Amino acid sequence: MFIFEAKRIIIVIIGALINAIALNFFFISADVYASGFTGFAQLLSTIFSDFLNVDFISTGIWLLLLNVPVGILGWFKVGRHFTIYSILSVLMTTFFLELIPVQSFSNDIMLNAVFGGVLGGFGVGLTLKWGASTGGSDILAMVLSRMKDKPIGSYLMIVNGIIIFFAGLLNEPENALYTLLALYVTTRVVDGLHTRHEKVTAMIVTKKTDDLQKAIHEKVVRGMTILPARGAYTREDKAMLVLVITRYELYDLERIINEVDPEAFTNIVHTAGVFGFFRKDN
Template identity: 65%
Template sequence: MFFMEAKRIAVVILGSFLLAISLNFFLIEANVYASGFSGLAQLLSSIFNDFLSINIGTGVLLLILNVPVLIIGWFKIGKGFTIYSILSVIFSTIFLELLPIISLSDDIILNAVAGGVIGGAGVGISLKRGASTGGMDIVAMILSRLQDKPIGIYFLILNSVIIFVAGILYEPENALYTMLALYVTTLVIDAIHTRHEKVTVLIVTHKAEELQRAIHKQMVRGITIIPAKGAYSKEDKSLLYLVVTRYELYDLENIITETDPHAFTNIIQTAGIFGFFRKEGETVNDIQQTK
């Protein structure tokens, strides 16, 4: 357990470092903006420096923007997820302040693509380990707990504001290059983890009852158990069918590994669902009463 948590912290720190590399070595000097709170902090830093002659670093602004969100996340999401997100924000701030802001290339397209790839890798590996880089991921997690509606619209709104303001205050081309960076970032996160709000999980196991109890002990999700038989082995098994949010994937993987390391698990992208899906304040009993 200690080794697993140490590895998780190391990955979070690495993700923070990659995010800082993306901003300080590629995006900031090119006036190309990252996604979410990182891009918002970057844009605010540019506005303060260029129009108000106030020198405030991107890292400091990123920390300030995240403070209220992390406080809400502590109470609404849970301490575990939020603690790792706090670590991510703190180390991102440290790396952003320590690393020099330089330009490795004068090619703005190269800066947009390289910054998008490295930044997306930083976010992706953090999400894969059950943490986040704070900001919009925390907001999205809170919204996913409160209502069963697509959270992508909130990412779209914030990123659209960043692109629009960048196009107005600076060169319109910078807004287009920012769109390129955001697109590349999304592709990389997709490849490493997933940008989908919900995923369908199919688990083939010999330990259906133990696995069901272990899942319900840690998360509130409805599970359908279907009898199954191995086509080659002819062994009787069970298929567990459930839908979870992308933020719960890491915890679910750990539960499956600890309960039945021989289980076969298939994770499928979920475009949308109809019917009941657990929301804030609902318990296992509430789910069972609706079935």
């Protein structure tokens, strides 16, 4: 377990480094904005620097300040384990943003948008794949998903829409278009590495039904349906556990299955929508 957690910490740090490189080498110099709270941090840095002549609060510091109230919310509403890794990601991103100088490798805004989007998506996707998050909108999405069980895509679209609007308002109109391009590239890369879908359905065929059901319910706060199953070749009686989870819980589910029943067969499919009971209360 210690080695496992150590690997996750290293991955979170690497993801934060990649995100910082995407910002300082591509996005910031080209006035192209990232998604979520990172993009808002860029906007605030631009407003205070260009219009209020306040240069001592950098993008990294703004990112940290924006995540303080969200981190507190996540600590009480989501869970300490998930929030700790999110806080670590934000702290390391801020550290690398302050450490790495802002510089430009190209004057072509499109190249900056594409390469920044690829690097940013890789950093976010890598972090999500190992069961952590980059903080900010991820924590808000987790809170909304657990409290209301409603799609959070509309909320994230509003956040990114505001970022795109101000990207064009504070700079040239084309900056809004290139920001939209960067957000699209980031989403596609994250989708390739992990998933941008809000909810997925897991269908687990196992012989260790009771042990696996107990282990999942100890970690993942979701309802579950158990169906009888039988192997087509072995004719063995088994059970299929069906549950719908958010993308943030996918890593924990994979780890639980590998620990309890490595021989279980698991199929993960994208879920377009959920009607009825989704959340299991403690």
